[in-house]
Amino acid sequence: xxxxxxxxxxxxxxxxxLAQNPVQNGLAVIxxxxxxxxxxFLSSDVLAxxxxxxEGAKIAGEYLASLYQQYGLxxxxxxxxxxxxxxxxxxxxxxxxxxxxxxxxEKVLFNFPEDxxxxxxxxxxxxxxxxxxxxxxxxxxxxxxxxxxxxENKIVIRLKGLPETKYNSRLNKWYKEHDEREWNKIKAQxxxxxxxxxxxxxxxxDPHLNKYKNQNKDSEKPHKRSSGIYKKSYYPNPYSRTExxxxxxxxxxxxxxxxxxxxxxxxxxxSLQKGKVKPIVISSDIxxxxxxxxxxxxxxxxxxxxxxxxxxxxxxxxxxHYDHLGNYDGHIxxxxxxxxxxxxxxxxxxKAFMATGIQPKxxxxxxxxxxxxRGLHGSSYFANTFDGIENIKYYHNxxxxxxxxxxxxxxxxxxxxxxxxxxxxxxxxxxxxxEYNLGLRISPKPWDKPTSGSDNAxxxxxxxxxxxxxxxxxxxxxMPDDTVEKIDWNKFEAIVKTSFIMLWDxxxx
Numbered sequence: 001x002x003x004x005x006x007x008x009x010x011x012x013x014x015x016x017x018l019a020q021n022p023v024q025n026g027l028a029v030i031x032x033x034x035x036x037x038x039x040x041f042l043s044s045d046v047l048a049x050x051x052x053x054x055e056g057a058k059i060a061g062e063y064l065a066s067l068y069q070q071y072g073l074x075x076x077x078x079x080x081x082x083x084x085x086x087x088x089x090x091x092x093x094x095x096x097x098x099x100x101x102x103x104x105x106e107k108v109l110f111n112f113p114e115d116x117x118x119x120x121x122x123x124x125x126x127x128x129x130x131x132x133x134x135x136x137x138x139x140x141x142x143x144x145x146x147x148x149x150x151x152e153n154k155i156v157i158r159l160k161g162l163p164e165t166k167y168n169s170r171l172n173k174w175y176k177e178h179d180e181r182e183w184n185k186i187k188a189q190x191x192x193x194x195x196x197x198x199x200x201x202x203x204x205x206d207p208h209l210n211k212y213k214n215q216n217k218d219s220e221k222p223h224k225r226s227s228g229i230y231k232k233s234y235y236p237n238p239y240s241r242t243e244x245x246x247x248x249x250x251x252x253x254x255x256x257x258x259x260x261x262x263x264x265x266x267x268x269x270x271s272l273q274k275g276k277v278k279p280i281v282i283s284s285d286i287x288x289x290x291x292x293x294x295x296x297x298x299x300x301x302x303x304x305x306x307x308x309x310x311x312x313x314x315x316x317x318x319x320x321h322y323d324h325l326g327n328y329d330g331h332i333x334x335x336x337x338x339x340x341x342x343x344x345x346x347x348x349x350x351k352a353f354m355a356t357g358i359q360p361k362x363x364x365x366x367x368x369x370x371x372x373x374r375g376l377h378g379s380s381y382f383a384n385t386f387d388g389i390e391n392i393k394y395y396h397n398x399x400x401x402x403x404x405x406x407x408x409x410x411x412x413x414x415x416x417x418x419x420x421x422x423x424x425x426x427x428x429x430x431x432x433x434x435e436y437n438l439g440l441r442i443s444p445k446p447w448d449k450p451t452s453g454s455d456n457a458x459x460x461x462x463x464x465x466x467x468x469x470x471x472x473x474x475x476x477x478x479m480p481d482d483t484v485e486k487i488d489w490n491k492f493e494a495i496v497k498t499s500f501i502m503l504w505d506x507x508x509x
Contacts, residue, residue: 022356022357022504023356023504025357026353026355026356026500026501026504027497027500028355029348029355030351030493030496030497030500031493032489032490032493034348035492035493035496036484036487036489038067038348039336039341039344039402039484040484041063042060042063042322042343043334043335043340043483043484044334045334047059047060048326048332049227049333049335050322050324050326050335051327052088052234052299052370052374052378053088053090053298053371054327057322057323058300060323060343061300061322061368061370064082064322064368065081065082065083065304068302068347068350071350072354073305073306073354075303075305076304076365077301077303082303083300084302084303084381084382085298085299086298086299086301086377086381087236087237087296087298088234088235088236088237088296088374089122089234089238089239089294089295089296090233090234090235090295090297091119091120091235091292091293092119092231092232092293092294093119093231093293094118094121094291094292095291095292095293096112096290096291097111097112097116097118097288098111098288098289099115099116099247099286099287100286100288100289101253101256101284102285102286103256103283103284108256110252113212115250115252116249116250116253117209117247118245118247118290119232120245122233122235122294123239123241123290123292124290125288125289126288126289127288127289128286128288129153129154129198129288131154131155131157131257131284132155132157132282133279133280133282134146134151134156134157134158134194134279135158135159135268135272135279136158136159136161136162136187137156137158137159137191138162138190139186139190140177140186143175143275144277145272145279146190148190151195151196152194152196153195153196154196154197155197155198155199155200155288156194156199156244157199157202157282158187158191158199158201159204160201160202160203160204160205161203161204161205162180162184162187163175163269163272166273169275170273170274171273171274171275181452191244192244194244196244198244198246199244199245199246199247200247200249200253201246201249202249202251203248207251208251209250222329222480223479224479226328227326227478228325229478234371234374234375235375236381256284257282257286258282264280268280299370299371300370301367301379301381303365303367303382304350304366305366306350306354306363306364306366307363308359308362308507309359309360310361311361311362312362312363313363313388313391314362314363314391314393315362315363315365315388315391316362316363316364316393316395316503316507317367317392317396317459318364318367318396318499319346319366319367319379319395320339320341320368320369320398320399320401321339321370321373321378321379321454321455322343322368323370323373323378324339324340324373325478331480332480333478333479333480333482334482334484335482336482336484336486336487337401337403337476337477337487338477338482339372339398340402341398341403341492342397342399342400342401345499346366346368346398347366347368348496348500349366349496349499349500349503350366353503353504353507356504360504360507361507361508361509362393362507362508367382369382369455372455376458378455379455379457380457380458383458383461384458389462392462392464393464393465393506394465394466394467395460395464395465395466396467396502397417397454397455397456397468397469398469399455400471400472400473401469401471401496402487402491402492403471403472403474403486403488403491404471404491405472405474407485407486410490410491412491412494413441413471413472414440414441414442414443414470414495415442415445415469415470415472416442416443416467416468416470417447417450417456417466417467417468417469417470418445418446418447418467418468419447419460420446421465422465422467423446425467426442426444426446428502428505429442429467429498429502430442432498432501432502432505433494433498436497436498436501438498439494440491450466450468453468456468469499471488471495474486
């Protein structure tokens with residue numbers, strides 16, 4: 001009897017000890033072999049690049065849903081399932097598209113794709129428009145190339161990229177007020193606010209569109225423009241146009257629109273260096289004609305949750321997209337790092353939460369987003385339709401967390417991108433790495449408004465603080481050779497463990 005009592009008492013001590021160490025219980029299930037087997041499947045050829053709305057993406061989604069079910073999480077999608085349908089409209093290359101330009105009595109017809117590119121057209125239309133010059137499209141108060149009261153329902157002619165600046169010029173001084181990313185955001189926002197019908201963009205570095213004409217000549221050597229991301233575009237369905245239709249035009253078109261263009265451009269750029277804007281006058285009449293080629297489709301976010309015990313209405317969302325770039329010209333974009341790593345990392349954190357044996361105080365939603373590569377559509381749909389978005393306290397993003405830049409030289413560096421006002425997050429992350437001896441070198445990257453880059457954007461736009469572990473770009477980014485052999489497993493495991501501990505603390509503080 002004494003021996004039986006002793007055995008029972010020992011079991012009770014073990015059970016009590018386990019209950020007192022929920023973090024260790026969670027860490028115990030984050031294992032390299034499991035990460036490796038799951039990520040290997042998700043980035044395998046059988047899923048054919050997991051392009052949104054494809055059969056491969058459907059299988060990938062079902063696989064991830066099965067993991068959440070296996071770990072014991074509750075479904076948080078539609079109709080008590082793990083699936084949240086995201087309705088989309090795919091715009092393929094148009095059946096036909098033309099630009100007709102009339103100068104005086106002369107009428108010249110230009111055709112897609114020889115003379116211009118216009119893949120992002122989701123509706124057919126026939127339209128006559130006035131054309132207005134916009135320079136580089138910069139407008140921030142200091143530099144104002146566009147009078148936003150003048151462009152509504154017209155065509156904007158805009159130069160691609162950003163201007164080169166001369167040392168000590170007024171333009172150079174103003175240009176230093178923002179970095180390149182901020183200027184590009186200003187360009188995009190200015191164009192959107194112009195309410196223009198279309199934008200004609202001209203690339204001074206590729207005036208005859210040779211980059212596009214030559215991109216498929218050697219299909220045995222794929223490059224970043226070989227994937228489907230440059231062959232078709234995805235839009236929400238129903239589609240409501242919020243930005244101008246986009247055209248990339250050739251030198252032939254701009255010469256037809258603007259006589260003596262080279263000389264006029266030279267004068268314009270010289271005046272811009274001095275901080276002056278003297279728009280180029282355009283008097284041509286233009287007619288746009290497009291026969292669009294569209295396809296409706298639906299794909300799924302995979303959504304699971306753990307209900308909070310004390311503060312169930314306070315929510316933390318953990319997400320990482322699972323789609324990638326598909327299968328084109330005999331090449332598969334496997335997307336091992338981008339973003340099978342983030343998808344499996346998200347699911348593994350959910351597994352660790354369940355392994356603690358303790359219900360967290362706050363509700364945790366785990367999500368694998370669809371169609372991130374085509375415009376953040378999955379995460380945007382969730383953020384725009386979630387009932388109780390104001391209850392989401394934090395969003396933790398997982399996108400590209402599996403690599404060292406050079407697979408032959410593993411490193412421990414990981415970027416920690418976070419809402420700049422949330423300094424406590426970086427302090428917490430660094431302390432966790434040190435306390436648990438996880439061996440990561442965290443590079444802090446505070447971001448005032450992290451409203452682009454990945455699935456953090458839809459949440460940041462709603463003023464939800466975000467954190468995002470990211471192992472940065474590499475030569476295989478958006479290339480077919482982003483494969484599982486290049487994953488840095490030790491680093492990946494350490495990032496997942498750091499994330500789990502951090503999220504556990506946030507969920508229970």
